[in-house]
Amino acid sequence: MDFSFTDEQNLLQESLSKFIQNDYGFDDRQKSAAHEKGFAAANWKQFAELGWLGMPFSEADGGYGGSAVDTMLMQEQFGKGLMVEPFVPTVVLAGGAIKIAGDAAQKTKYLAGIIDGSMQGALAYAEPQGRFNLADLVTTASKSGDGYQLTGHKSVVLNGPSADFMVVSARTSGDQRDESGVSLFIVESGANGMSRRDYPTVDALRASEVTLENTPGVLLGTEGAGLASLQQVIDEATIALGAEAVGCMEVLYKDTVEYCKTREQFGQPIGKFQVLQHRMVDMFMEYEQSKSLMFMAAMRLDEGYGPEAQKAVSAFKVQVGKSGRFVGQQAVQLHGGMGMTDELNIGHYFKRLTMIDTMFGNVDFHLKRFGRL
Amino acid sequence: MDPNLSLSDEEFVGAANVFLARHWQTADARLLGRRGELVRSRYLAALAACGRLTGHWPRQYGGLGWTPRQRWLWEREAARAQAPQPAAHGPDFLGAALITYGSEVQQRQHLPAIAEGSVHWCQAFGEDSAGLDLAQLTTIAVPVDRAASSSTGGVISAGWALTGVKPWVLDVPAGDTRLSGANWIYVLARVSAHPQPEPALSADAKFGVFLLDLASPGITVTPSRMIGEEAGRLDSLRYSVGCVTLDKVQVPPAGLLGPMDSTASLALGIEQAEFAQPGVVARNELLLAQLRDFVQSGELDGGSLWRDDDFRTKLHELEIGMASLQAMEARSLGAESEFVLAANLLIAARNRQISQQLADLQVEALGYFALPYTHLDSLDNEGPIGPEFSQPVLFGMLSNRAREAVLAPRDHLKNIIAKSVLGLSSATLL
Secondary structure (H helix, E strand, C coil): CECCCCHHHHHHHHHHHHHHHHHCCHHHHHHHHHCCCCCCHHHHHHHHHCCHHHCCCCHHHCCCCCCHHHHHHHHHHHHHHCCCCCHHHHHHHHHHHHHHHCCHHHHHHHHHHHHCCCCCEEEECCCCCCCCCCCCCCCEEEEECCEEEEEEEEEEEECCCCCCEEEEEEECCCCCCCCCCEEEEEEECCCCCEEEEEEECCCCCEEEEEEEEEEEEEEECCCCEHHHHHHHHHHHHHHHHHHHHHHHHHHHHHHHHHHHHHCEECCEEHHHCHHHHHHHHHHHHHHHHHHHHHHHHHHHHHHCCCHHHHHHHHHHHHHHHHHHHHHHHHHHHHHHHHHHCCCCCHHHHHHHHHHHHHCCCCHHHHHHHHHHC | CECCCCHHHHHHHHHHHHHHHHHCCHHHHHCCHHHHHHHHHHHHHHHHHCCHHHCCCCHHHCCCCCCHHHHHHHHHHHHHCCCCCCCCHHHHHHHHHHHHHCCHHHHHHHHHHHHHCCCCEEEECCCCCCCCCHHHCCCEEEECCHHHECCCCCECCCCEEEEEEEEEEECCCCCCCCCCCCCEEEEEEEECCCCCCCCCCCCCCEEEEEEEECCCCCEEEEEECCCCCCCCCCCCHHHCEEEEEEEEEEECHHHEECCHHHHHHHHHHHHHHHHCCCCHHHHHHHHHHHHHHHHHCCCCHHHHHHHCHHHHHHHHHHHHHHHHHHHHHHHHCCCCHHHHHHHHHHHHHHHHHHHHHHHHHHHHHHHHHHCCCCCHHHHHHHCCCCCHHHHHHHHHHHHHHHHHHHCCCHHHHHHHHHHHCCCCCCCCCC
């Protein structure tokens, strides 16, 4: 049992932490989010130059790392900065799907583009009726000549507006919720029959409702056996997103403690009131417990993907969902009215944490999954 | 980052399991009544004989020089084997204090006796009027010799006479059965500069920790029955609470531990040692696994409880809580001392909550069999009533609550975290 990082990982964490501290303050973040695409292209270019976009990929795939721990430690820092740049949609979700299911040619084409920053991606897996069930698919794909044609509606596709390509899940056989018969496809943005309705999310990201009508797609992986790959991508992304939440929680609990040390009411800092102290202690404990399960989940995943790793992921997501909401709500409460203003960062972290609970399955969903595994 | 044990950890765990296999059968944990008590004391004697009672002490003090990681691994294996837990006052609390603050004479007198298991200690800090606020202590040590009181205010004495009442002493010997329980006691007391103690508590009062043989003249021990306890029903006698009355108990100079101006840090060290309970999570995990097996067995109303989403949710929430505390324990091993303290406090606070939730869940699962309250003699002669695992449950649930109330309660732990981890100032703590 070893919870220490390698020298490379320590350096990576340091350089990310410096970037967030020096170049990604809350004002910078707000400026990024206000760009037309919802993030700063200059930042993305810098991430590519620093090699960050290649960290989740192994050297064989043209990357520089490839472990879940690498992605985890990056996402934790991104979470502290409440970053809006689409690292999870492009690198972890779209890139992850191609890393897991792609053939050599697909990897060469798409992973290279992701790693050098020239390509944006998205994973279109959710559907209006499916809730958190990855296999509940109405979207269908049928063979047409050399390729496939896809028809259906994919919901809340993060980074949809900027994506150059999307990895889309669709049913090639079986009934609506069958585990077999799910396939993954690569669909180029702007392909025939694809239409998008773009919108911002509550937590300042960008997403799309995507409609496909006989839209051409290229098969990614084995036909009918895409669910396992999709599940793995989602589990990897769950750790990444959870790590982001841990970063958010750290900022919230520390900022709240600092605020309560200086904010005076009734002639004394409010941090002297025991009721408030205990709430902050609970915030601290929720953060640390989440962080502990974050390490376990990432380490288990790096041991190999299977039920053990899945169980660790679900345990982590349950904790993050509960802790994130608690820490977010308490931070807002303890900051008083200021906590809900647009001007202060607190409310924005709260919104992000609340959305993270919903992403990839909320507390109840993962508690049940944990029990089944 | 690696979730697995290193090769040397594996070797250490291997040796621990060899020891456990030789001296403790998991089935022994199910022995109740006096037979159980006998088997347990035999195991504890083996523990002491192999040095494992104080394995975490440095070698020069008679320990095995275990690292914090090895200590944790040992406690985890012992917990998984359901081996009895020795009382911590000697090996953990006083032992560490003696090693840091004790004179050579005190170390020579007390450390080997603790390591060999020949002397068991109990602790007397709190009082009726001084629960967590130890500055209100009224137990007083008065210098025996008037001439020894120096003009500079320092206390030089040929000895002291201790007087006071300590009503919340854990692990005192209970009743007429002396299979376990302590035979020595360390007492926190106010130290008077004069033979006639001041009537009012002065702000610059001095305190000392005194080491006493429980058999000294002037000491009376009265066991206090806690809820869930009944004379003759105690599965583990050292868990009982007693009231210790001190009436002019004579203490020689070597009975004062460390210089008096280090008493505060000494007491703080003991308090912090109380929060660190390596392996404590593993014990709860085992209880949870037993509960899970019981519920899953399908004998109860056709297995309806296992299919009950509400019950399952509570069970899985506990599992996840324990998993995070396990990881927290592992993270703290070999970490910086500030993080170790924070982690210990967090684990102590959360684990107490989990223990009580677990006990509630056990009672919920037992249904009617939570009711029987079997006398020790009846257990010896006729065996348990209801499922085997039900016997210690109610007793455990109640005694856990009593224990938490006597030791620092959760809210107090939060006060300490607020102060020492988050840097939030509040009322003064010793």
